[in-house]
Amino acid sequence: DSGVTQTPKHLITATGQRVTLRCSPRSGDLSVYWYQQSLDQGLQFLIQYYNGEERAKGNILERFSAQQFPDLHSELNLSSLELGDSALYFCASSVGMAPVAYEQYFGPGTRLTVT
């Protein structure tokens, strides 16, 4: 158990809908990362927050947004959902800001199915 929790574990929704994925980092970790894992795109970095502020952006669509709250939990919002958004969404956390210097601990993921 990495100490990172993600809810819900599974989510099934229809095209055009909006969903929110939640992540609680390990105790003491200030960075939260979001990743998308799909069969055709593989594992892709989406976005990173550090202590409430956005630090880095990857291949995140404009329909997606995220935030990190004062208690350090993070939410990933996905809107106007399309079939291609079906994927496993991982959250990871680390104690520091730099992805290279600090080990990232991954949560178990949220499996999103868009029908």
Add this chain to the structure above:
Amino acid sequence: AQSVTQLDSHVSVSEGTPVLLRCNYSSSYSPSLFWYVQHPNKGLQLLLKYTSAATLVKGINGFEAEFKKSETSFHLTKPSAHMSDAAEYFCVVSVDAGGTSYGKLTFGQGTILTVHP
């Protein structure tokens, strides 16, 4: 730009035999390289990382990897496979451009390791 190529999508070995998972990378700067493992229905776990120190890196569970700049490779090995090693393995590159350690992680497509009794 940085990229990573895992040369085998599937590798199958017998228990007790050596494991070799191949990874080549491409980057404009000195890279940091990682191997992560993902067991079924689990999140990713860091096996080992290379960040410009010793070129032979030892990780958890008996795995090790060697950074070879001339070959732009970072292959993962283990002398003797165990049934519990069956999982998907990801090679990851991050470029520390400017020495800030802020490089983003770029993942390979993954190699599924099957271990036969």
